[in-house]
Amino acid sequence: MAFPDRIERTLELAHPPAAVWAALTTSEGLAAWFGNEAGIDLRPGGTAWMKWTDGAAAEMRVERVEEPAVFGFTWHIYGLPEDDPRRTYVEFTLEPDGPGTRLTVVESGFAQLPEDAYRKAYDGNSQGWVSELGELAAYLDAA
Numbered sequence: 001m002a003f004p005d006r007i008e009r010t011l012e013l014a015h016p017p018a019a020v021w022a023a024l025t026t027s028e029g030l031a032a033w034f035g036n037e038a039g040i041d042l043r044p045g046g047t048a049w050m051k052w053t054d055g056a057a058a059e060m061r062v063e064r065v066e067e068p069a070v071f072g073f074t075w076h077i078y079g080l081p082e083d084d085p086r087r088t089y090v091e092f093t094l095e096p097d098g099p100g101t102r103l104t105v106v107e108s109g110f111a112q113l114p115e116d117a118y119r120k121a122y123d124g125n126s127q128g129w130v131s132e133l134g135e136l137a138a139y140l141d142a143a
Contacts, residue, residue, distance in 0.1 A: 005111035014100045015140045021068040033139035079120035
């Protein structure tokens with residue numbers, strides 16, 4: 001059985017691309033909406049990380065940086081053992097939209113998983129992006 005390979009969400013933000021870019025690609029920005037602590041080496045091949053107060057952590061590999069329009073990274077697939085080498089690819093695309101920004105996030109790579117792992121990862125990340133993008137919008141609106 002074939003599974004959808006990607007999650008895609010689009011958000012209209014009332015903030016210029018430079019502000020959205022900073023929220024996505026700086027340690028301060030990521031720590032404010034995505035994790036509680038973060039670090040990033042913003043270059044292809046660079047690493048990024050986030051930690052949460054509950055002890056959870058995520059490590060990413062920066063894959064694509066085209067300021068201020070495209071930022072992409074790979075990261076561990078939710079629900080798989082930490083030593084599993086499979087990753088999904090997350091890409092943020094920013095498009096000016098009047099005084100604001102149309103932000104599209106696409107996470108792909110789920111079709112490589114068997115059905116049980118797929119359902120946990122796909123459903124978990126589908127819900128996760130709804131929550132995280134809401135936190136991004138709230139962070140930008142409060143700035």
